[in-house]
Amino acid sequence: MTGGLRVLGACPLDCPDTCSWVVTVENGEAVTMRGNPDHPYTRGALCVKVNRYLEHTRAADRILHPMRRIGPKGSGRFERISWDEALEEISVRLRAIVDEHGGEAIWPYNGTGSLGYLQGCEGVAGRRFWNVLGASRHFLNICSTAGNVGLTQTNGTPGGMDPETFASSKLVLLWGTNTLTSGHHLWKFVQDARAAGAHVVAIDPIRTRTAEQADEYLPILPGTDAALALGLLHVVLEEGAEDRDYLENRTENWAEFREEILRHPPARVAGITGLPEEDIRALGLRLARTRPTGIRATMGIQRHAGGGAAMRVIAAIPGVTGDWRHPGGGVAYSTSGHVHLNIDTRDDLLARPVRTLTMTRLATELDESVKCLWVYTANPVGSSPDQNRIRERLLREDLFTVVMEQFPTDTVDYADIVLPATMQTEHLDLHAGYGHMYLMWNEPAVKPPGECLSTTETFRRLARHLGLDEPSLYDSDLELAEELLSSGHPSLDGITVDRLRKEGWARLNVAQPFVPFTDGFPTPSGRLRLPREAAYVPPHTATAAREPYPLTLVTPAAHTFLNTTFGNNPELLRRAGGPRVLVNPADAAARGLASGRRARVFNGSGAFEAEVEISDRVRPGVVAAPKGNWPKLSPGGAGVNAVVDARDADLGRGAVYHDNLVEIEPV
Template sequence: MSSGELRVLGACPLDCPDTCSWVVTVRDGEAVSMRGNPDHPYTRGALCVKVNRYLEHTRAPGRILHPLRRVGPKGAGRFERISWDEALDEISTRLRGIVEEHGGEAIWPYLGTGTLGYLQGAEGVAGRRFWNVLGASRHHLNICSAAGTTGLQQIYGTAGGMDPETFALSRLILLWGTNTLTSGHHLWKFIQEARASGAHVVAIDPIRTRTAEQADEHLPIRPGTDAALALGLMNVVLAEGAEDRDYLESRTSGWEGFREEILRYPPERVAEITGLPEADIRALGVRLAHTRPTGIRATMGLQRHAGGGTALRTIAAIPGVTGDWRHPGGGVAYSTSGHIHLNIDTRDDLLARPVRTLAMTRLGDELDESVKCLWVYGANPMASTPDQNRVRERLTREDLFTVVMEQFPTDTVDYADIVLPATMQIEHADLHAGYGHMYLLWNEPAVEPPGECLPTTETFRRLAARMGLTEPSLYDSDLDLAEQLLSSGHPSLEGVTLDRLRKEGWVRLSVPQPFVPFADGFPTASGRMEFGPGPAYVPPRTASAASGPYPLALITPAPHMFLNSTFANNPELLRRSKGPRVLVNPEDAARRGLADGQRARVFNGNGEFEAVVEVSGKVRPGVVASAKGHWRKLSPGGATANAVVDGCEADMGRGAVYHDNLVEVAPLSPPAPEAPPPGGPVRAGRNR
C-alpha cells in the first residue's frame, strides 16, 4: 500500500447471514477498491458476486444526491430538487399537523432490511426514539423471519442455535430449505471441511438449486411439507430405537405427548404428503438415527408458508430426540441473532400511551385512511411487499403524505412526496452483528458522502431539531449510540469495547469455541427444551393445488445476482440475471404448450406478472419458481412476482407466505424458433 492510501475496515450491511468484514482502500479521498477481509475467520477474504460490485454501485449514475419534491402524479417519478431546509420545513409542518389533527398513530414508520445496522438500520430499529416522541404507530418487521423465530422461541426459548462454524465438525449435514451457495456462501467452506472428514450432505429443497447440485443427496420436497418430513425422520429414529432417552428425560419436557405425534407420521404417510419416495425417507431416517453429530441448517425460506412457524419448531425437535445438542457440530442453525445481547434502547418509555402495531407485509390492507403519513426507509415495498397491486393502489392516495429515505429511484420512490438522500455503507458509521456467525463488526466511514446525502441517524437528529423536540436522547451521536449498545453487561460482551471494535474491525462474542449453545440448559421457563402442545404439522395453502383453478404452487426464492431488491438496478447484474424467469417442469410445460425461452404470464386472483419460461427438471411437477427482487418498473408488464403473492399470514409471528401461493402459467408469445441445424442457411440480417 502506498503512503497516500488508507485501509479502512468495514462491514457489509445487507440482509445476509454472513455479514462480511471488508477492507476499503482509499486514495486521495476516493474509495478505489474493496475486498473481503482475509483476517476475518468467517469472511476469509471473499465477498459475494453481488457485493463485489458495491463500490461501482455507490457511484452509479442514478444515485439520489439531493432532497426532492414530487411535481407529477404519484407513481410518475417526477421530482424537483429542493434544499434540506425546504425539505425539513415541509416535513416538520406536515408531521405537526398530522399529530395535532389525527394523533401520532396516523404516522407509519416503515423500516425494512435494506441495512441491518444497529445504528442506521433494522436491527437497532433506527429512528424509533423519534417516532416514540411523536406517538407514531409501531412497525412490525415481519417480512423475513418472524414465523420461524416464533416457532424456535416456543421450543428453545430463543431463535439462537448452532455457531455455523461448527458445521465443520458435523458428520451429517441437512441443508433444509436453504440455498447456501447463493444466500450465505461462506458457510460452504465449513461444509467442505466436514466433507473432507467424511460428512454426508443432504439438500432438502423443492428446487434443485446450486447448493442441491453440489450436495451428496437432494430431496425435492413439496413446498410447505417440511414439518411432515421432520416427523417422518423422527419416526424412523424411534423405529431404530436410536432416540437419546437420557437427553429426553433430563433436558426436555412434553416428550410423551410429542412422541405420540411422531408415531402418527410413519414414512408411508409422509411420502404421500411430501411427494418423496418412501425409501428415501427411510434411508435418511436411518442415517440420522446413527450419525452423530448431525447439523441442520434451516433458514428463512422454508418458514414462508402457512405452517412456517410450526415447521421450524418441529425441525428444531430433531436434535432433542437424537441428543445432538450435546455435541459441537450438532443442532439447528437458523439465526445467531438470539446470541447477540446488545442494549437496544429504543426508549419506549417516551410513548405517552400504548399505540397500535402495523405489519409491513400487510401494507396493502393496513395502509388505509387512518394512516396519513408513510415514512419509508431501508425498504422498497412497491417491489418487495406481497399483494403488489393493492399496495400500489394505496400508495397513490393523494391524502397520504409519503417520505422516502433512499439511495436510488426505486419503485417506491416514484410514489413519494418528499425524497431524502441517504448515505451508503462506506459513507457512515455503523455497528453490525451477523445472524449467521458469532462476530460483532464495526463499519468505519471510508469516504465523505456524495452530494447532500445524510446517514439515517443524522436525518432524524436534524428533523428533531427542526420540530423543536427537546428529548435529549434524540440528539445522541453515532458513537454515543454505539457505546449504549455495548453497555448491556451481558457476559457475551465481556472485553468488547467500541475502541477495540474501531481498531480491530471485528470481535468474536465472548463464548466458548467450539460453541455448544445449550450446554447449561435452555432459556425457557423450565430450563428445558419444550416440545409443547399443538399440531406438529400445518399443511400449506398449496395443498389443494390440483383441485382448483390455479393448480401450480409458486415459490419465489432468492436470486443469485440481487439481494432482495438491492442491486436489481445494476445494469451488469440485471443482465446476468437474464430478467424475470419462471422455472416450469417439462410435464407442466407440455400440458400448457410452454416452450423454453417463451414469454408467459403467471397469474391468479391477486394479479399477474410476465416472465420468460425456463423448462427445467430443477422443479418437480406441480411447482413453479420465479426469483424475487426484480423492480416493478424494470420488469416486462410492470409487475413482479409479488403481484400474485397473497398478503395473508403464517401460523406464527404474522410471518409472510411468499412460498405458499397458487398460480397458473399461460403463453404470452409463440415459442422461440429453433436454431437452424449446423451448416444450414443463415437468415438475412442474422449477424447484424
C-alpha cells in the same frame, strides 16, 4: 499515502454472513473493496453481489439531493429542493397531521435494506423520534418471524448452532436453504466436514446450486418440511436410536411428541411430501446412526402457512437424537438470539400506548387512518406482498409519503418528498451477523456524495427543525454505539467501541467451539419444549382448491440480487437475464410453454411476466420465480409479489412467499 488507507467495514445487507470488508481509500476516494482475509468467517471472500458495491455507490442513478414530487403519484417525476426546504415542508405536514389526527396517523415503515444497529432495522433506527411524536409502531415481520417464534417456543431462543461448528458435523442437512446463493461462506465449513467424511443432504423444492453440489438431494413439496421431520424421527424410533437420557433430563412433553411422531410413518409422510418412502427411510436411518448431525435451515423454509410449526419440529430433532450435546450438532437458523446488545428504543418517550401496524399488511392496513407513510431501508412496492393493492393505496392524495433512499425504486415513484440516504461506505454502523458469532464495526471510508445523510443524522436534523427538546434525540452515532455495548451481558465482556474501531470485528465472548445449550435451554423449565400439538401445519397450497390456479409458486432468492438491492445494477441485471420462471417439462407441455419465451404468471391478486426456463429442477406442479427484480424494470411493469398474498403464517404473522397458487400462459 503509499498503498492507500485501509478502512475496515461490514456488509449491511440482509444476509446471514455479514461480511467483514476492507476498503482502500486514495485521495478521498474508495478505490478497492475486498473481503477481510483476517476475519474467520469472511475469509477474504465477498459474494457476486457485493463485489460490485463500490461501483454501485457511484451509479449514475444514485439519489444525491432532496426532491419534491411535481408529477402525479407513481410517475417518478421530481424537482430538486434544498434540505431546508425539505425539512420545513416535512415539519409543517407532520405537525398538522399530529395536531389533527394524532401521532398514530404516522406509519414509520422500515425494512431490511440495512441490518445496522444504528442506521438500519436491528436497532430500530429512528424509534426515539417516532416515540416522541406518538407514531404507530411498525412490526417488521417480513423475513423470519414465523421461524423465530417456532424456535423460541421450542428452544427459548431463535439462537442455535455456531455455523462454524458445521466443520465437525458427520451428517449435514441443508434444509430449505440455498447456501451457495444466500450465505455462501458456510460452504467452506461444510466442505471441511465433507473432507472429514460427512454426508451432505439438500432438502429443497428446487434443485438449487447447493442441491447440485450435495451428496444427496430430496425434492420435497413446498411447505411439507414438518411432516418430513416427523417421518425421519419415526425411523429413529423404529431403530431405538432416540437419546433417552437426553429426552428424560433435557426435554419436556416427550410422551405427547412421541405419539405425534408415531402418527407419521414414512409411508404416510411420502404421500404428504411427494418423496419416495425408501428415500425417507434411508435418510431416517442415516440420521439415527450419525452423530453429530447439523441442520442448516434458514428463512425460506418458514415462508408458508405452517412455517412456525416446521421450525418447531426441526428444532426438536436434535432434542430426540441428543445432537444438541455435541459441537457440530443441532440446528442453525439465526445466531441473532445470542447477541445481547442494549437496544434502548426509549419507549418511555411515548405519552400513551400506540397501535402496531404490520409490514406485510401494508396493502390492507395503509387505510384512511394513516396520513403519513415514512419509508426507509425498505422498498415495499418491490418487496411486499399484494403489490397491486399497495400501489393503489399509495396513490391517495391525502397520504403524505416520505422515502429515504439511495436509488429511484418503485416506492420512490410514489413519494411526495425524497431524502437522499448514505450507503455503507459513507456512514458509521455496528452490526452482528445472524449467521456467525461476531460483532462487526463499519467505519465510514469516504464522505457522502452530494447531500446524502445517514439515517441517524436525518432524524437528528428533523428533530432539531421541529424544535423537539428530548436530549436523547441528539445522541451522536458513537454515543449510540457505546450504549448498545452497555448491556453488561457476559458475551460482550471486553468488547468496546475503541476495540471495534481498531480491529473491525470481535467474536462474542462465548466458548469455542460454542455448544449453545450445555447449561440448559432459556425456557422457564430450562428444558427443550418438544411440540405437543399441531406439529405439522399443511401449507395453504395443500388445502386450498387448486382450480383455476393449479401450480404452487415459490419465490426464492436470486443469485444476483439481495431482495431488491442491486435490482438496478446494469451488470447484475445482465447476468440475471431478466425475470425468469422455472417450469417442469410436463407442466410446460400442457400449457404450450417454450424455453426462452415469455409467459404470464397470474392468479386472483395479479400477474407478472417472465421468461420461461423449462427444467426438471422443479417437480411437476411447482414453479419457481426468483425475487429481486424491480417491477418498473420488468416486462409488464409488475414483479413476483403481484401474485403473493398477504396471508399470515401460523406463528408470528410471518410472510407466505412460498405458499401461493398460480396459473401460467404464454404471452
